[in-house]
Amino acid sequence: MNRMKNLQILFFILFAGLVVYLMSFLIFKRTDVLNNVYNPRKFEISGKILDEKGKVIAKTKYFDDKEMQETLRRRDYPMENLFAHIVGDVSKSGQVLGVETKYRNEFVNNNILSRLKGILLSEPVAGNNVVLTVDSNVQRIASSALGNKKGAVIAVEPSSGKILAMVSKPDFDPNDLILDPQNNSGSAKKKYEKKIKQYIEEGAFLNRAMQGVYEPGSIFKVVTALAAMRKVPEWNNYTVESTGIKEFIEDEQKIKVSEYDKKAHGTVDMKQAMTVSSNIYFATLGKTIGAKNFKKVVDEFSFNDRIEIDRLKTAQAFVLRKDQSEKEVINASYGQGKDLVTPMHMVKFVSTIANGGYMMKPYIVDRIESPKGDVLQKNLPKVEKEAMTWEETQALTEMMVNVVEEGTGKKAQIKKVKVAGKTGTAENPHGDDHAWFVGFAPAQKPKIAIVVFVENGGSGGKVAAPIAKKIMKTVLDSE
């Protein structure tokens, strides 16, 4: 009776399918589902978040409630505002997702012996620790250098992709987002709600480093330079005359490009144009590259995509995404136009230059440790791809060094160190120009790549470059 056997096989396949599907859910989707914001199962965590030197960023405090005769616990953030966006918002609304929420499950110590010990000795079980790649010293300098200005700073180690610091201002104190278990009064709750409302109004929950999208301005010229190296054969000898203003005609439309302060730079080649940040040079160059070619290069660096940093994602950047006309590429190549990037996109790009063309995957969680210090999981540096040739990186570095030594980036100079950089002053419809600086140091064998973004801060060279200098100097001095 073949038919009966076929029926048996049918049911076997159906039920085996159930088993396989359930197993694959547990293997592949479990972590994401567990850490979903809407999961009502918020278990208490007791592990710590540590910086790379072992300093405590987050921990659980225990205290005895004599009235209720029990041991209460609450999360505590000794460094207060310093790591606000990295820790994340742990309030009920979960406005910012950071390590505290996305790695919740990793804190749980499932080791049977630990738990048995905890039971027998009546101690709370110490959770696992999440050790980050950030250095709180660098973070502190970055935060104070940015000061009260709105903006973001990201510092990365180019050789590994480790994030050394990530600051976004305005920020918040994660301690404010925890309700005190000992104080259940109505007034305490009102205060709590008021504080959260205030933070929301200030825009403190926005992680500008990863979620803020802004016009890049002149820092994008470095990308244009790279595109030219690939698509314009004689880029080395490509010169343009800059008289202060130039008019392009594209698709029967006039596009006016003017230099900063309408300054005429004369005839410049790429190195000179980069040094003085000539808009006319790069606009002309962009037109020569062409929209299609430009977009091809741009897409290689996730400029139309999101970037993933461990379990966190940036916002999506847009370069020539909505408008790929020849008219638009003229604007895009000197950093104006309809394009938007996040600071993370920019620092990843310059970090690749700094690392000889090898694009490293940026990451912020270095490892998960048991309470005793045994490494349970370790993140290793990963090469995403070989994004640029050695020659390209050398050419770009040479230009960027010149920017700092003789050009708009003079305020980023560090004594006895060759600093490579590019300033940006981005016009935008929301107010004053955004101030940008991207760079790395030392130019040969860089130890740090950095992006500084000051929202509506004005001139990149005057405002952003000095901030970058302070931070880079700290990192280099501590070597």
Place this chain on the structure above:
Amino acid sequence: MEKLREIFNLFAPYVNTIVIIAFVYELLCFMKEKNDIEQRQTTNGVHWRSHSLRQLLAWTLFFHLFSFATLFLNRIEFFKESTKQFYQFGLFFGLSLASLFFLLIIGKVLFKRGETWLLYPMLILIDIGYIMIYRLRPSWAMKQLQWLAIGLVFLFFIPILFKYIHKISRVKWFTIGLSIMLVILTLAIGKEINGSKNWLGFGFIQFQPSELIKILFVFFVSIVAAETTEYRKLVVPGALAGLLLLLFVLQKDLGSVLIFSSTLFVMMYAAGQKKRYIYSLIGLEALGAGISYLLFSHIRRRVAAWMDPWQDVLDVGYQVAQGLFGIASGGWIGTGLMLGMPRKIPIVETDYMFAAICEELGAIFGIGIIIIYLIIVYQIIRTASRKTDTVLRGILVGFACMTATQAFVIIGGVIKLIPLTGVTLPFISYGGSSFVSNLLMMGLIMYFTMPQHAVEEEVRIYE
């Protein structure tokens, strides 16, 4: 005492996982043993004593004791305050065990020399149900006991009833006629619960007619499918079956549509009907599914929730997401009884029981349950294949298919393999009508595999 509780809770997930693995292993051992014996002898229904079956009973008993101990330790503070609850707990502990015992004895006596091994996996499934229902909603636990009692009473009626119905084929028109009338009645005066109008209530008794219709339908199809393969003679019964399904669609009882139509196709196939009839019916149903998707918004909602519940976790995808949260929480070995938050899952005592099981008893436990259902249906089909009486074969395959498809549909919906439909997990979920009907179906299978139903010589099975 506190420490004892915590140590219990620490090891409970491991114990639960070991129990289900051991149970499934013993069940598989028994299957092999049984099939080996049947290979060598042509008559089945041999009354064997099996070491494996005793093991199964032992594991069931152990699970019962361990789980109730866990429940007790975790609720001890509560019991200290309310001694009434404690007595109810003790009562339930004893009665549930007794009910399982009675089921086993009654089944073995009533259906002597039939496929009574089925009682053993049924016992553990029912026990899992008892324990989970008590954990989720203690007040319903005793009710589930009552339903088992009612089911036991109905079991007694089986031999009596079929003593008077000598030739099953006589009930052909009665079964389909009663079925259609019941559905029409439900459409007219029935209640709508959870989106489908398939409940009839008389006073304080509520039941789902579709559960009774399952049994009637299987009889109907087995008779018709065995009678003829001629198109002319199949048209009218086919149309009536189709009418039944259409009425289910109108009731918005999509789970029943799925289960009934799958069983219809399987039974037709087993009875040797022409494949092209079956394929064209499947095609017709697929077409119908497509049309209803376009017509009915509640179907579109279910499909949307299945494809991406995360898009709208608070509304469309709420049920599915909450179930997945529970399953993810439990992981492979579960949190242990009382330590998860399965009550955050909607309709968890009935449709969503599987998610609660995965959360507290573990996914391995859930997989074990899936395998148990598979073994049951697999084995019944095998037994059916050895019958020469086509009607008998149809009955066995039909009931097995009803139960198996029900399990597949709800587990599949909960784990998001297929869109969710409102059916319950056989023997485990709380639910009177479904519980009794599944009990009856297994009872009927055991009844019809008793030796006096062996018409002619049994064939050697195909292998």
